[in-house]
Amino acid sequence: MEDGNKNFDLVSLIRIGDVDVHRVIRNNPAVRVGDLMYLLQKFENKAPNGRDALGRIASLEADGNDLNVLTDTASSLMEIGCTKLIPAFEDIVKVGARGRASFAAENAKKVLEDFNRLCTRIASAKKAAATIDDTDGNIISQGDFIKKPLKEAIVLLEKQEATRKLRILAIDDAPVMIKTISSVLNAEYKVYGMTDPTMVEKFLEQITPDLFLLDYQMPKINGFELIPVIRKFEEHKDTPIIFLTSLGTVDYVSSALALGARDFIVKPFQSDNLLEKVARHIVRRKLITGGS
Numbered sequence: 001m002e003d004g005n006k007n008f009d010l011v012s013l014i015r016i017g018d019v020d021v022h023r024v025i026r027n028n029p030a031v032r033v034g035d036l037m038y039l040l041q042k043f044e045n046k047a048p049n050g051r052d053a054l055g056r057i058a059s060l061e062a063d064g065n066d067l068n069v070l071t072d073t074a075s076s077l078m079e080i081g082c083t084k085l086i087p088a089f090e091d092i093v094k095v096g097a098r099g100r101a102s103f104a105a106e107n108a109k110k111v112l113e114d115f116n117r118l119c120t121r122i123a124s125a126k127k128a129a130a131t132i133d134d135t136d137g138n139i140i141s142q143g144d145f146i147k148k149p150l151k152e153a154i155v156l157l158e159k160q161e162a163t164r165k166l167r168i169l170a171i172d173d174a175p176v177m178i179k180t181i182s183s184v185l186n187a188e189y190k191v192y193g194m195t196d197p198t199m200v201e202k203f204l205e206q207i208t209p210d211l212f213l214l215d216y217q218m219p220k221i222n223g224f225e226l227i228p229v230i231r232k233f234e235e236h237k238d239t240p241i242i243f244l245t246s247l248g249t250v251d252y253v254s255s256a257l258a259l260g261a262r263d264f265i266v267k268p269f270q271s272d273n274l275l276e277k278v279a280r281h282i283v284r285r286k287l288i289t290g291g292s
Contacts, residue, residue, distance in 0.1 A: 008037050011157055012125035013080035015208045017234035018118055025151050027081075033153045034146035036080070040122065042088060043076045047119045053263055054115060058108035067096045085115060124205035154287070161287045165190040167207065168278065171197050171226065172215035172244060177267075181213060184271045184276065197221045204233055211282040216245040216256075227259045240281040244269070268280055 010033060013019045024031055024039075050073030053066040074089040089112040096104035145153065170181045171194045178193035185191050192207065194200065197218050212230060214223035221229075223243055230236050243256050243264040256264055262281045265274060 008040050010036075010126050010153065010286065011161070012206075012208075013040070014123070014154075014157075015235050016121045016125065018084065018121060020083060021150065021154065023081040023083065024079075029151070031150045032146065033148055033150050034220050036150055037146060039079045041078075043080050044119075044123065046073055049073070051112070051115060051119070052094075054108045054112045057096065058105050058112055060105050062087040062096070062101070062104075067093050085111060085118065088114075121205060152245065158287050162284070166210040166282050166284060167192065167214060168211050168282070169174065169194065169200075169203070169207070170213040171200060171218075171223075172213075173197070173218040174215070175213070178242070181274070182273050184274050188275075189278070189282075197226055201224060201229055203234070204230070208235055209239065210284065211243045211278060212239065213278075214241060214243050216243055224255065224259055227261070231260060242277055242281060
C-alpha cells in the first residue's frame with residue numbers, strides 16, 4: 001500500500017471510538033500508519049456511493065447495483081476497523097437480495113443517519129497532526145511517522161498523551177466568566193472557552209475534552225439540555241461534567257446529578273473551590289485500551 005493521505009490525525013481517529021485500531025493490527029500485524037491513512041482515504045472515496053445507495057434503498061428506488069455498493073462499502077468499513085455498522089449493512093443486503101424491498105428500506109432508514117455521522121466524524125479527523133515525540137524526546141516528522149508500524153505509533157502517542165495538559169471545556173454565555181475560569185485553571189490545564197452553547201457539537205468533532213464546566217442558565221440551550229448532546233459522543237459517555245450555577249437548591253442539584261453531572265459549583269465561587277472540584281473529577285484516560 002501507499003502512504004496515502006497524511007492529514008488524518010491518528011489520536012482523533014482513536015478518540016472517536018469508531019476506528020478499532022487493534023482490529024486493524026490483528027488483521028495485519030505489519031500494518032503501518034500510512035497504510036491506515038490509505039484505507040481511510042479509500043473509505044472516504046467510497047462513502048458517497050454507499051450513502052447514495054442507502055438513500056435509494058430507503059426510498060424504495062434502488063437499482064440493481066445498490067446492494068453490491070453496500071457490500072463494497074461494508075468491506076471498506078471492515079478494512080478500517082469500523083465494525084458496528086457492518087451487521088446492519090449485511091442485513092440490508094440479505095433481505096434486499098430476497099426481494100423484500102420494504103424490509104430493506106426500513107433497515108436502510110435506520111442505518112443511514114449512523115453512517116452519515118460516522119463519515120462526518122472520520123472527516124473531522126482530517127486536520128494537521130500534532131508534533132510527535134519519540135521515547136527519547138526527539139521530534140518525529142509526519143513523513144517518518146506514517147512509515148512506522150501502527151502498533152509502535154500507538155505506543156508513542158500514548159506517551160505523548162500521558163504528558164499533555166488535560167483539557168477542559170468551559171461553556172458560559174458570559175465572557176467574563178470564561179476569562180475568570182481560564183485565569184484560575186490555565187496554569188494546570190488547557191482551557192477552552194465557549195460562549196455559544198450551540199457550537200458544542202461542532203467543537204467536539206475536533207477536540208476531546210477531559211472535563212466539562214457547564215453554566216446552567218444560557219440562551220438558546222441551557223446546561224441541562226447540553227448533557228445529551230455531549231453524551232451522544234461515545235468518548236464522552238463518562239466524561240465528568242461540573243455545573244456552574246447561581247442555583248444551589250436541593251431540587252436543582254438532584255436534577256443535575258440525575259442527568260449525569262458529577263458535581264456543581266455555586267457562583268460566585270472561590271478559586272480554590274474550583275481547583276479542588278476539577279482536580280477531584282478530571283481523569284486522564286488511556287488513548288486506547290485492549291490488546292492486539
